[in-house]
Amino acid sequence: MEGHTRNFTEIKSAKFDDENLETLTSIEQIKVENLVEKCFDRIEQLSSMDNTLPYFYRKEHIRFLERCLRFLSTGYECLDASRTWLVYWILQSAHCLNFKFSYEVLGDVIHFLKKCRCPSGGFAGGPSQLPHLAPTYAAVLSLCLIETDEALEAIDPEGIKKFLWSVREENGAFRMHVDGEIDVRGAYCAITVGRLSGISPQNKLFEGTANWIAKCQTYEGGFGGSPNLEAHGGYSFCGAAALALLNDVSTVNLKSLLRWAVYRQMRYEGGFQGRTNKLVDGCYSFWMGSLVHVIQMLIEKNSCHDGYTINIDELMFHREALQEYILICCQKPHGGLIDKPGKPEDLYHTCYTLSGLSIAQNFNSTKQPIVIGNPDNEVLPTHPLYNIAPKAVMKAYFYAQQHPIESEEDLVGCTKNQHNDEQNPANGQKENEGNADQ
Ligand SMILES: CC(C)=CCC/C(C)=C/CC/C(C)=C/COP(=O)(O)OP(=O)(O)O
Numbered sequence: 001m002e003g004h005t006r007n008f009t010e011i012k013s014a015k016f017d018d019e020n021l022e023t024l025t026s027i028e029q030i031k032v033e034n035l036v037e038k039c040f041d042r043i044e045q046l047s048s049m050d051n052t053l054p055y056f057y058r059k060e061h062i063r064f065l066e067r068c069l070r071f072l073s074t075g076y077e078c079l080d081a082s083r084t085w086l087v088y089w090i091l092q093s094a095h096c097l098n099f100k101f102s103y104e105v106l107g108d109v110i111h112f113l114k115k116c117r118c119p120s121g122g123f124a125g126g127p128s129q130l131p132h133l134a135p136t137y138a139a140v141l142s143l144c145l146i147e148t149d150e151a152l153e154a155i156d157p158e159g160i161k162k163f164l165w166s167v168r169e170e171n172g173a174f175r176m177h178v179d180g181e182i183d184v185r186g187a188y189c190a191i192t193v194g195r196l197s198g199i200s201p202q203n204k205l206f207e208g209t210a211n212w213i214a215k216c217q218t219y220e221g222g223f224g225g226s227p228n229l230e231a232h233g234g235y236s237f238c239g240a241a242a243l244a245l246l247n248d249v250s251t252v253n254l255k256s257l258l259r260w261a262v263y264r265q266m267r268y269e270g271g272f273q274g275r276t277n278k279l280v281d282g283c284y285s286f287w288m289g290s291l292v293h294v295i296q297m298l299i300e301k302n303s304c305h306d307g308y309t310i311n312i313d314e315l316m317f318h319r320e321a322l323q324e325y326i327l328i329c330c331q332k333p334h335g336g337l338i339d340k341p342g343k344p345e346d347l348y349h350t351c352y353t354l355s356g357l358s359i360a361q362n363f364n365s366t367k368q369p370i371v372i373g374n375p376d377n378e379v380l381p382t383h384p385l386y387n388i389a390p391k392a393v394m395k396a397y398f399y400a401q402q403h404p405i406e407s408e409e410d411l412v413g414c415t416k417n418q419h420n421d422e423q424n425p426a427n428g429q430k431e432n433e434g435n436a437d438q
């Protein structure tokens with residue numbers, strides 16, 4: 001597909017236009033739409049000379065990542081307890097861009113991540129810090145992304161299991177760290193690192209977790225951080241992906257979740273907002289884009305249980321519009337991606353905006369990706385539940401299978417053979433690699 005796909009003059013009618021309503025929110029919304037409009041106008045003018053626009057600054061993004069892996073500005077000091085996150089954001093962005101760091105560099109990364117491993121199990125955000133579920137998640141995903149035996153060996157599943165038990169509540173919810181806050185990120189990080197290190201969703205660790213997550217669904221349809229909080233894209237992704245990884249959707253309302261999710265795509269900007277009446281942001285390209293993908297997987301899976309089959313062969317958001325927002329409004333020409341026009345580049349937004357671009361382009365591996373602009377704008381697929389390379393998920397599953405840690409007593413109402421069948425991603429795997437869990 002060449003060039004952009006929407007007529008930017010025509011879609012101006014989608015801008016906010018209620019003259020009778022002036023609130024802080026509407027004023028901010030109008031300001032953002034005007035910034036986006038400038039970006040759209042510029043690309044429309046340039047397109048008359050070059051119909052392969054919008055351009056993807058791949059080389060510049062790669063240079064940005066290479067630089068950040070070795071040197072960060074003082075602005076990153078506040079993320080000293082999130083250094084495993086910085087590693088993950090860099091490695092996952094590099095994956096999307098199809099860029100491979102050298103073995104030497106990756107060796108240094110493994111060495112660093114091992115220093116973040118805690119004696120009591122799990123990972124901290126930096127050496128000599130306390131174990132925490134979020135940096136544990138980032139460290140495990142990073143090691144899986146590296147894919148080598150040396151990296152997978154560094155995960156230490158026994159330690160992970162011990163740490164997960166130390167943050168589990170009796171009702172199946174998870175604290176982010178010992179004595180820390182309970183929220184749906186905890187459940188998602190726990191089931192993710194559990195599954196990647198060979199712990200079954202049937203493990204007693206996760207008894208009650210799906211029911212607890214379902215309590216976070218709000219009247220709007222999305223999930224809040226914990227029961228009775230506002231629906232938000234980040235937590236909704238965590239909730240839906242955790243339920244998919246637990247193979248249990250019996251307790252949620254998928255229809256209202258889907259409705260809430262698809263309405264978060266902004267009609268003028270094309271990107272997603274994270275909650276009702278808030279602003280577009282590049283990072284929700286992944287949290288919301290992937291959420292829609294995950295909900296569709298859950299609806300398909302649930303329909304089989306109900307005795308009829310639904311096959312959804314198209315993603316239920318405007319894939320081209322999201323790519324336009326990302327490519328036209330979220331790239332810095334000197335490298336790095338951003339929340340919205342006028343914001344500075346950072347690693348978090350680079351990772352999740354690129355990952356969202358990947359979700360928008362690659363829905364079904366049996367079909368051609370949908371790529372706007374130059375065909376060279378294509379990025380590699382990402383796994384919608386884990387947000388790492390689908391191949392990296394496979395490798396981690398097989399590695400864990402070859403190095404089992406579980407005993408039958410750990411499992412709830414399930415025989416060892418059943419458990420093994422479910423752990424094997426090759427069993428019942430759909431053609432779409434991204435659906436490896438289903
Ligand atoms: C795996 C893992 C740890 C996932 C984290 C998920 C995630 C992104 C949660 C969102 C957190 C949050 C309170 C955002 C609100 O930001 P805001 O109020 O600044 O933004 P908004 O105006 O867009 O809501």
Ligand SMILES: [Zn+2]
Pocket residue numbers: 281282283284339349
């Ligand atoms: Zn953001």
